[in-house]
Amino acid sequence: MRRIRKTGKQETFIRIVLFICVPAFLIFFSGSLRAAPVFIGSKKFTESYVLGEIAKRSLIDAGISVEHRQGMGGTIILWEALRSGQIDVYPEYTGTITQEILKRTDQLNFEQIASELGKVGIGVTEPLGFNNTYALVMSRSRAEKLGLRTVSDLRNHPELKFGLTHEFLDRQDGWRPLAQDYQLNPRSVIGIDHALGYAALTNGSIDVKDAYSTDAKISENDLVVLEDDHHFFPQYKAVLLFRYALPAPTITVLRKLEGTIDEAKMVRLNAEAERTKNYTRAAGLYFEPATTSTRLRQGYGAASNATSTTWTAGENFSHKLARWTLRHLELAGSSLLLSVLVGIPLGIWASRGGATGHVILGFAGVVQTIPSLALLALLVPLPFFGISVRTAIAALFLYGLLPIVRNTATGLQDIPRGLRESAIALGLSSTARLWQIHLPMASRSILGGIKTSAVINVGTATLAALIGAGGLGEPILSGLNLNDHATILQGAIPAAVLALLVQSLFDLLDRVLIPKGLRL
Amino acid sequence: MSALVQLVGVSKTFGDAAAVHAVDLSVERGKTTVLIGPSGCGKSTLLRLIIGLLGPDSGEIQFDGTQLRPDKIDIVRHRAGYVIQEGGLFPHLTARGNILLMARHLHRPENEMRARLSELRALTRFPENLLDRYPLELSGGQRQRVSLMRALMLSPELLLLDEPLGALDPLVRAALQKDLKEIFARLRQTALLVTHDLAEAAYLGDEIVLMNEGRIVQQGSLSDLRDKPTSNFVSEFINAQRSLAVL
Numbered sequence A: 001m002r003r004i005r006k007t008g009k010q011e012t013f014i015r016i017v018l019f020i021c022v023p024a025f026l027i028f029f030s031g032s033l034r035a036a037p038v039f040i041g042s043k044k045f046t047e048s049y050v051l052g053e054i055a056k057r058s059l060i061d062a063g064i065s066v067e068h069r070q071g072m073g074g075t076i077i078l079w080e081a082l083r084s085g086q087i088d089v090y091p092e093y094t095g096t097i098t099q100e101i102l103k104r105t106d107q108l109n110f111e112q113i114a115s116e117l118g119k120v121g122i123g124v125t126e127p128l129g130f131n132n133t134y135a136l137v138m139s140r141s142r143a144e145k146l147g148l149r150t151v152s153d154l155r156n157h158p159e160l161k162f163g164l165t166h167e168f169l170d171r172q173d174g175w176r177p178l179a180q181d182y183q184l185n186p187r188s189v190i191g192i193d194h195a196l197g198y199a200a201l202t203n204g205s206i207d208v209k210d211a212y213s214t215d216a217k218i219s220e221n222d223l224v225v226l227e228d229d230h231h232f233f234p235q236y237k238a239v240l241l242f243r244y245a246l247p248a249p250t251i252t253v254l255r256k257l258e259g260t261i262d263e264a265k266m267v268r269l270n271a272e273a274e275r276t277k278n279y280t281r282a283a284g285l286y287f288e289p290a291t292t293s294t295r296l297r298q299g300y301g302a303a304s305n306a307t308s309t310t311w312t313a314g315e316n317f318s319h320k321l322a323r324w325t326l327r328h329l330e331l332a333g334s335s336l337l338l339s340v341l342v343g344i345p346l347g348i349w350a351s352r353g354g355a356t357g358h359v360i361l362g363f364a365g366v367v368q369t370i371p372s373l374a375l376l377a378l379l380v381p382l383p384f385f386g387i388s389v390r391t392a393i394a395a396l397f398l399y400g401l402l403p404i405v406r407n408t409a410t411g412l413q414d415i416p417r418g419l420r421e422s423a424i425a426l427g428l429s430s431t432a433r434l435w436q437i438h439l440p441m442a443s444r445s446i447l448g449g450i451k452t453s454a455v456i457n458v459g460t461a462t463l464a465a466l467i468g469a470g471g472l473g474e475p476i477l478s479g480l481n482l483n484d485h486a487t488i489l490q491g492a493i494p495a496a497v498l499a500l501l502v503q504s505l506f507d508l509l510d511r512v513l514i515p516k517g518l519r520l
Numbered sequence B: 001m002s003a004l005v006q007l008v009g010v011s012k013t014f015g016d017a018a019a020v021h022a023v024d025l026s027v028e029r030g031k032t033t034v035l036i037g038p039s040g041c042g043k044s045t046l047l048r049l050i051i052g053l054l055g056p057d058s059g060e061i062q063f064d065g066t067q068l069r070p071d072k073i074d075i076v077r078h079r080a081g082y083v084i085q086e087g088g089l090f091p092h093l094t095a096r097g098n099i100l101l102m103a104r105h106l107h108r109p110e111n112e113m114r115a116r117l118s119e120l121r122a123l124t125r126f127p128e129n130l131l132d133r134y135p136l137e138l139s140g141g142q143r144q145r146v147s148l149m150r151a152l153m154l155s156p157e158l159l160l161l162d163e164p165l166g167a168l169d170p171l172v173r174a175a176l177q178k179d180l181k182e183i184f185a186r187l188r189q190t191a192l193l194v195t196h197d198l199a200e201a202a203y204l205g206d207e208i209v210l211m212n213e214g215r216i217v218q219q220g221s222l223s224d225l226r227d228k229p230t231s232n233f234v235s236e237f238i239n240a241q242r243s244l245a246v247l
Helices: A008-030 A046-061 A075-083 A094-101 A110-118 A140-146 A152-156 A166-170 A175-182 A194-203 A216-220 A248-255 A263-276 A279-287 A317-351 A354-369 A372-379 A389-413 A417-426 A430-467 A473-482 A485-513 B043-050 B070-078 B095-105 B110-124 B140-152 B170-187 B198-204 B222-227 B232-240 B242-246
Strands: A038-041 A066-069 A089-093 A122-124 A134-139 A161-164 A188-191 A208-212 A223-226 A238-243 B003-014 B017-028 B032-036 B058-063 B080-083 B158-162 B190-195 B207-212 B215-220
Touching: A038 A046, A038 A075, A046 A066, A046 A089, A046 A238, A046 A248, A046 A263, A046 A279, A075 A089, A075 A094, A075 A238, A089 A094, A094 A110, A094 A238, A110 A122, A134 A140, A134 A194, A140 A223, A152 A175, A161 A166, A161 A194, A166 A175, A166 A188, A166 A473, A194 A208, A194 A372, A194 A430, A208 A223, A216 A223, A216 A263, A238 A248, A263 A279, A317 A354, A317 A389, A317 A430, A317 A473, A317 A485, A354 A389, A372 A389, A372 A430, A389 A430, A417 A430, A417 B070, A417 B080, A430 A473, A430 A485, A430 B095, A473 A485, B003 B043, B017 B043, B017 B190, B017 B215, B032 B043, B032 B198, B043 B058, B043 B158, B043 B190, B070 B080, B080 B140, B095 B110, B095 B140, B110 B140, B110 B170, B140 B158, B140 B170, B170 B198, B190 B198, B198 B222, B207 B222, B207 B232, B215 B222, B215 B232, B222 B232
Parallel strands: A038 A066, A038 A089, A161 A188, A161 A208, B032 B190, B032 B207, B080 B158, B158 B190
Antiparallel strands: A089 A238, A122 A238, A134 A208, A134 A223, B003 B017, B003 B058, B207 B215
């Protein structure tokens, strides 16, 4: 077992960063002078926006002047803003309060939370009703066909493919302890980007994924939440945090929201918000008479960032690093090989000019302009690809193509006419001209293209982790999701070292592969 | 003796401009024919037509009595050598690699190649220790000697030279002119040489062909051109060359 803890130095560093950044953010967001209105803050995700809007509307309806500062950032920023009085109210989750604000590793009950917060002058409403935590979801049809209702039911189906977000894979309340707790041992578990994971569920590339229990996608994609029958996931009940300094009538209005939003309702509000991109309108639904209720069970919303990373699996770091690096090299290497095998012939073809040449160079150029993430997203829905290493390699292959095609074409076109014609006049066959004259003479340019592709591929291969293809992107993504620098560096440093190594390897190859006569 | 190469009414147009217009020309066996004329007169184009780098728009080119055809052009190329101004040596091959390139391609016996190479080396006065140098390690004059060896390697019946000495400084140029003349004589080489230098043409050529604007203006020896010019252009061209004084 290996634990990665923040060292004292890192902690100091993070404190300094916060010390500089938080006030800067606050100044940026706070405007000039505090006026009379109540300031509501919200975090940078849909549900927080919607809850902020609901609080706003409630206060307005009670005749209280109010302003909503939307999407201010993450937990720390909101919390510091609340404590310093830049905002008066914001929605938060009990699990986040315990872990990130109070920095407790044990579970606190609601009274304990309220009393701890009270010590620093912050009040907390009773839970608003829903619990937004992690949940495992499946497509409704698949779950019904297999008769799956609870997480425990998964135990008998090791053939089901799990596609989990990187954050979930690495969280201390995430996959590994969950699997241990439920004794799950699926044959296939891959890491995949959250949004892409829904597409993968729909097309059947994966069967089970993690989600937030109030995620709008659950109703949009007709998914079911598997009941957490062991009560494994911690509680992430939504509450409103507010300053005690607020006038009593204001607090009374906020407290009226307690216990009024269940999971089904929150899913509906989130879905509306994501569909219309209008948070005010989505919040408006809350005030309409309640309609149907719900099939939702457990859910929660660990929507915020947890800062601690604990590795609970039995794999030690060097083994992990080796696994990531090998996979990374496998991805970059095989895609590069494909790029070379396809790129050089295309480059030769393109060097002959004409319409075909333009089409080839144009195509390769256009591919290069597609953002890498978009390219992955475009490939995932295609039948042959889906969520797989294949897709990652295909995307990297396409990225690596342009430098090779272009450099091959220009390298060949740059051969002086006199030399071209000398080769023809000698009576060399076109094959001999290509292999003995043209390619050796263009070798520097071609190798330069391959080198560029290799470095691009080593860098871009980090994105493969988004679709579960692994590699050094895995720790980077986890680290980004968990806001954990140490984890990010575990992937970023080896990736950078790898890029440098590739670069020097090609510098060496230059000496071997470029004919001596061209290096004088 | 019959002509090795015979051009009949050959024309070639690039875009709107006629590069070569209805040219009739015979390249006699064992002789050195020199094409001369101002820049853009079509003399290089004529060479490129003969070696098949260009195809004529109209007219006919015969090599040793057979008409040149695109599908048979390699046969001619194997029987002709071609030297261009910058030498046309491949920078990634050594001098030896350049010279032997074609012979190796045709899988000529190793000992035959070695013998031919040392023959050519003597002929062109090229030091053996320079054979393994790359073109970039050789001087301009040395490069042209290598280029000449490459062109002569397969003992071609026809040698085509497109301003082979144009880029050399005067002393090197003079030395090479002298060597070329000797080589042509020793090998009784049929050669077609392009130059814009009348002195060089007079020194090397058995037959001088003066061209202007894609046409042959006059053909003969230097004295023919000097004493019996067929047009004002001929006299002007002859007089414009200062080196005339020494002739």
